[in-house]
Amino acid sequence: MKWEGNRESDNVEDRRGADGGGGGFGIGGRSIGIGTIAIALVASYFFGVDPRTVIGLLNGGGPAPQTTQTAPPPNPQTEDRETRFVRTVLADTEDTWSAIFQKAGQNYVKPRLVIFSGRTPTACGTGQTATGPFYCPGDQKIYIDLNFFRLMQQRFHVSGEFAQAYVIAHEVGHHVQTLMGIMNRVDATRQRASEREANALSVRVELQADCFAGVWAKNADRARSILEQGDVETALNAATAIGDDALQKQAQGYVVPDSFTHGTSAQRVRWFRRGLESGQVNACNTFEATSL
Template sequence: MKWEGNRESDNVEDRRGDGGGGGGGFGLGGRSIGIGTVVLALIGSYVFGVNPLTMLSLLSGGGGGPAQVQQQAPSHTPPASDRQSKFVRVVLADTEDVWTELFRAKGGSYVKPRLILFSGSTDTACGTGQSATGPFYCPGDQQVYIDLSFYRLMQERFHVNGEFAQAYVIAHEVGHHVQHVTGISDKVDQQRRRASERQANALSVRLELQADCFAGVWAFHANRSRSILEQGDVETALSAATAIGDDALQRQSQGRVVPDSFTHGSSEQRVRWFKRGLESGDTGRCNTFDAQQQL
């Protein structure tokens, strides 16, 4: 992926080395949404003996109570100049440029999210964010949170390498921000509260697949404007989407697949919706909630 020398976002806060943010215990309460929730479920099944499907349900809002609102930590020092943090700032800047233009084209104004780098745990408006959760978006403070050790987990546990795959992770979480500022996620939350567990899971799948499609939309426009893609980049992103499909994770953790418990979508679905956004660059093609639309 070609990114060095491109604009870096100033909407990044570096909390790494802050000593964990003072949070005690897992406090996300199911209200934050992110690509890494499935990773926590998988790790929980290995380390704590917890059924990964139970953890997926909790993290996606099934049975979870209202988010625990905490005092936001004060502003910290600017991000360090290490390569990984520079990469994150460039990718975030690229999403800012793309979504600002897409919103402007429809007569709107894009509210840029802030991205928080942390290690261990950190305070969020959704409770205490944990590294084990993986990257996530908190609608309460409109911020994306990421512990960069997740990228190492992608390589070691899921055998996914490549900077474009890492960029896809950030773009997916920014996709959740787009859903929040456009009111999509609020409508889905309202529907989920009135739905059965099976129906709520199905709505979560549609939300996640749309975020995958939005990540593809970003990649389409970023590549058209700045030629960021190199040979093999798309394949690495598709590998990432495949590795974190619900069916792949369930098969790995419990040896069987339970489609009714999916909250993020199958590997095939995640790949297909990301490719739809990547090939079209059209957010209108990302309507996973169309009643006639086959996921």
């Protein structure tokens, strides 16, 4: 992936080394992520939102009041390669989605991305490394512990900078869903849904975020020629590795389709490809698709 020398975002907050405080991950505001590692990475099983959040919603609890937590002061911007990469990818998503929204006559509100280590306060409760990368609608921030990228390589044998960019772009996709009002509509429907129906809605949310990641990649490459040979394959490998069926097979040896919250490996690959090939937001309407 060609990214060095491109613009870096100012919307990155580095909290590494700060004491985030707090206990477990709260349910206020609900977090949305590319995957959650249950039982503190022991089972290596991703849920995408905090398990207690899912349980609360599926039990008809609805959204809990958002908690207000004071974030630690950010550290000065570091200049290591990994941090510069994150800032550059975020900037690229900002440029891409700002242009897409502008063409639609709308204004793109840029999200902030928080780099943390261990745990950190969020509007969705206390974010922890075990949660994996996630987006919190309550404060419109993306949270990521960069150790996740090492976990991708060590646990799932997925490497490459574009695979990492796909992770960030997926979380930005959830921010786009929030700005478009999709998440509010889904949350309202989910509160009245059965467990099976709620899981099916979550799958459509996540597959759309995958598609939006593909839309970003297509438009960014068209504007700035960021893709190199083999980049798309690394993103597809990442999408394959974190499919619900692949993760459940790895964690427990069998799959339970009704419990899927992100979609199968094939579905995740299919919807990322759809966004990548079309570059169009309207190609990502997973909610009206008869077949995923």
